[in-house]
Structure formats: structure tokens, C-alpha cells
Amino acid sequence: MADVTSSPAISGPGLGEKTLDLLLSGRGIWPAVPSIIVLVVVAVIPFILLLSLGFSDIEVARGEIVSQTFSLNHLTNALSDSLYWTTFKRSLSLALSTTALCLLFGYPVAYLFAVGGRWTRRVILILTIAPLLTSGIVRTYAWLVILGGRGVVNWAFLKLGIVDSPLRIMNTHWAVLIGMVQIHLPVMILPLVAVMSRHDNRLIEASENLGASRLGTLRTIIFPMSAPGIGTGAALVFTLSYTTFVVPQLLGGGNYLNAATMIYEQVVFSLEWSKGSVTSLLLMVTCLAVLVMISLATNYFTGWTKGRDA
């Protein structure tokens, strides 16, 4: 790369243009070169360092690594530790239920967007995007106000006489789940909206003309055609909620252990870097496995989008 950019001065004019042409031609990997460099620096190199930490016994003295020897101990220890299994199961079920609930709540909104008029669309778009303008931490803290012992929900329940003493919602699995769904809902709605608003209204009319009821049209036309959006949304929400740290930490009250909070404790509190890096590795591998499954499922349902001769 350095060669290419420095050569115009030597070879005269035209080559700079040629380089630009090559970059813009879209042939080969040239257009992706800048981002590949960034990725190598900020992702690939740290990842290799992380791997090397996880697969070696290290000795640390005064904050520096003084010796490092290859070992599979951390991995085998982790795999035989039941705490790992329960934590990862919890992370997985939390992420999957967040994804499912986001789809359940997000789909009707996206449907409204697709069939709605100009104003419906505007309102939905503003309500979806506005939360993204504030930090996730702020939004998570808002739930403390709502769900806390003296929060809005308990206040209302007490006033209405539904409960006698404040419910304990904060610092439970439910608080975490509610927070996760709310935080990640826009990430589900946006890809759904992108796919569904491209729908040709004539397909819906054609389906009605052919005798389909509203529900029949939704089931056989609208829903299958939004499969690419569902796939994208599910993949994004799953990745974010499977690896999230802020929500479980704040709404789970510090003792809610999922994979991300586990890594945090291992690295920051107990200073077990190798353990932490193995946990990160497991988190990444399992996340990728689920993503592959989501993408296979999406591919299966969207074979028709592959155009001619697919």
C-alpha cells in the first residue's frame, strides 16, 4: 500500500488516477483495503494477543508479563467448571428470549410502518430513533426509576391495591429482561422497517384479489417477504444482548452473572487475565455459532431473493 501511494511521484502523472480507479472499480479487494487495515490493527492483532493469553500460563510481576508458557489448562478448567455452564446458559437464554421478545414487539410496529400513512411513519421513526440518541447507560438508569422499590410501577400497584408491599422487580432476571428488550428494540425495528417499507402494495392487493383474508395475506405474503429483515434484526439483537454488560450489571444489581459480567469480574477484580480471555473466546465462539444458525435459517427462507438461475 505504501508503495502504491508513493509511486506517482516517480512514475509521473496518471498513476495516481490509476490507483484511484483501481480503488473505485470494485474489482478485487481494493475498495476494502482501508477498512481491512483498520480491522487488522484494532481487531485481528488484539484477538491474537487475547488467544495467546488464554492458551498460556503467565507470570505477572508489577503489572508486566514476565513469563509465558503454552498450556490448555485454562480452557479445560473452564469447560469442567459448572459455573461456566450455568453462566453461559443464562446468557444464551437471556439473549434468545430478548431476541424473541424484540421480534414479537417490533414486528407489529414495523407492520404499522409499512401499511401506515406519512404521519404514522414519521411518528414511528422518531420514536424508534430517539432512544438511540441517548446513551444505553442513561436509558438503563431510567429503569431504576421505573422499576425500583419506590418506582413508578410499584407506586401504581400499591395505589391500585394490586399488591400490599412493593414488588421486588429490580435486581431480578425480569428487570434485566425488560431492560434488554427496551434497549434493543430499535435495533430490531430498523431492519424490519427497511425491508417492509419496500413492499409493493400491489402484492397485497393481488393477494386480496386472489381471495386471501387480511390474516392470510400477512401469513403468506408479508411475513415471508420480511424474512431478510427478521434475519438481520435477530442477528443484531442476539449479538448485542448476548455480549451486553451494562444492562445486567445495572439492573441485575451486581450479582447477576452473565458471560460479559463474568469476564469483567475475572479481568478487573480477580486479575485472572488468562481466565478472562478464555471466557471471551468461549463467548465469541458460541455467539458465532448462533449467528451461523440464524444466517442458515434466513438463507433457507430467502432463497427466492437470489435472482435468476438461483
Add this chain to the structure above:
Amino acid sequence: MMQNAADNAATLSQAAPVLRIGAVDKYFGATQVLQNCTLDVGDGEIVTLLGPSGCGKTTLLRCIAGFWDADAGRIEIDGQDMTPVPVNRRPVGVVFQSYALFPHLTVARNVGYALRMRGTPASEIEARVTEALRTVSLEGFESRYPAQLSGGQQQRVAIARVLVMQPRVLLLDEPFNALDAKLRSTMQVELRQLIKQLGITSIFVTHDQEEALTMSDRIAVMRGGRIEQAATPDEIFDRPVSSYVADFVGTSNFWDAQAEAGQVTLPDGQSVETGLSGKVRVMSRPHNLRLAPEEQGPWRGVVLFQRHIGPLIEYHVEMPDGATIKVAAIRQDRVRPVRDRAAVSIGIIDSAQVSVFAD
């Protein structure tokens, strides 16, 4: 005029009309898009809605299909008022301009869609889909997706998809628009034969007069939301009720004249009878005119240029007042070649074929 249309429907079908459109009005906000549209379509008849862009053809079709409600008037199919019947219960099949095939379903599933939505047993669906695909000569394409078909094939699928539910009325909104000229004319003939063979009552929309003449038993010429004339292609062509219809269907020559005592004097000296009086507009088709040497008649002009259209030659003759009159002759008739810039006189072959309009 409406009496005329009704007579035609009666001669074609003898029985009661399948589709009755009675005094339908439609507004979008304050603008009236359909005005008192009245049309009866007999069993198995193909009626074309013909008119320029924006005259309300699609709107009328959408009212029949039930996508939109008419603001006044009623639409009946087999004597039953369609007003309270929702889109998915109407015995109407629509072939959309863009086909509107379901991209995520194979050809077979597209065609079987209507049957599945009606809960038809799977074995029967398969048989009827095969049958419908054979009707449109698309056997062997069952498992393709719409994106894997050519435009003409996609259109056949759209037609098969509608035919499979055996609609009482078939509506086609400019179905050939996306096809190239050659495929278009083959499809026109094929589709007409198919519809005739199946005996489906159809309304066909186009703004192409040639297409209308090819496809239809009757043509309804629309103008600004009204049906100006509904009659057989021959009648529309030979006896247009207004200069608008004459101008829209076929090539025509117009000139102004005075009607006196039930007579209009034609520029070549002949005269025709008329019920009108005062200022009138006279129309003659180019093939009802002939050229003669200048000295043989009083209606004189100069040949601007000539155009060869298949076996016809069309002469454009410039008159002294600047107007252009078109004269058509069969190629064999051209005894003496006429040169451009030649001074000629024009004669009317049959004065009974000349139309006189009030406007």
C-alpha cells in the same frame, strides 16, 4: 348512445349482462375522477376501456375489483350488488399492469395461491395448477421463481394465476405495457383467443387504439372520467359520436363548415345531410379521400410529403389556410406517382362516410 351500447351487448349475449356498471361516480377529494360511468358487459364479452392517460380507466377497474369504493352508483355481477362484498369475496380476477407476482413463491405456488387461500385440497390444487399452466403454455416452469422468467412468461403466470380461480369477470390493466412491440402483438392475439375459448367476461384497459381494435368485442372510449362512446370497433371507427372519439381512434381529418337547412357543403362540392345547424366540424378518414390532378376539383393543396405504411401510402397535403389533410391510398391504386410539392386537388370518395359534429 347508451341505447346503442345496450343493443350491442344484447346481440352478443342475448342473456342478462354479467357485469353492470350503473352511474358510477368517484371523487378524490374535490376532484371528480369518474362521472356517471355506465356500462353493461355481456357473458363472454371483451370490452376495452380506451382513453388517454389520467381519464380514469384504472380507477374504474379498481372500483370493480373492490380496491376502492364508488362514491355513487352501483356495480353488479350476475345481478348481485357488489358494494358490500369485500375484495377477497368478489368473483373478479385482476391481472395487474406490473403482474404483481409473489417473488418468494414458485410459479406453481403463485398459480395455486388462490386455491390454497380457498382451502382447496392439495391434490386438486396440483391438477388445476398443471391445467392452468398448460393453458398458458408454461408446462415445466413450475419450480421457477418469478425473477427467473422473461417478461412474457411472467405475464402468462399472472394470467394463469387469475384463471385458476375461474373468475366471473376478468380485469386486465394494460397487461402488455412491459412487453416489446413484437411480443405484444403476438400476446394480444393469443390472449384474445384464450379468453374467448374460456368464455370469460373481461374488461381490458389500454391507451393504445390498435390494441383496443385487436382485443375487443366492444370499445368504451373514455374522456375525463366519462364514457363517451361504447360500441363495436367498427362502429367506433366508422360512426364516432364525437370529434374526440374520431380523433382518438384512427387517423382523421377535421375542418370547420356551416350547416344550413340540414345540409353541409363539403369542400369538394358534394354535400351531406345533417341534423345540426350553424357552425359544425366535419371529419373524414384519410382512406375516404383521394388525390386528383389540380384542375379536377375545387379543394386544392400542395403535397408536403408522403409516408409509406405497409401497403398504404399516406400523403400529407398542405391547404392554403395552413391546415394539413391526410389522404391514404393503397399502393396498387397509385396509377401515376405523385411527386412532393405537386399541386393536387382532393376528392371525397363516399360522402355518406363523412361525419359531422357539433363541436
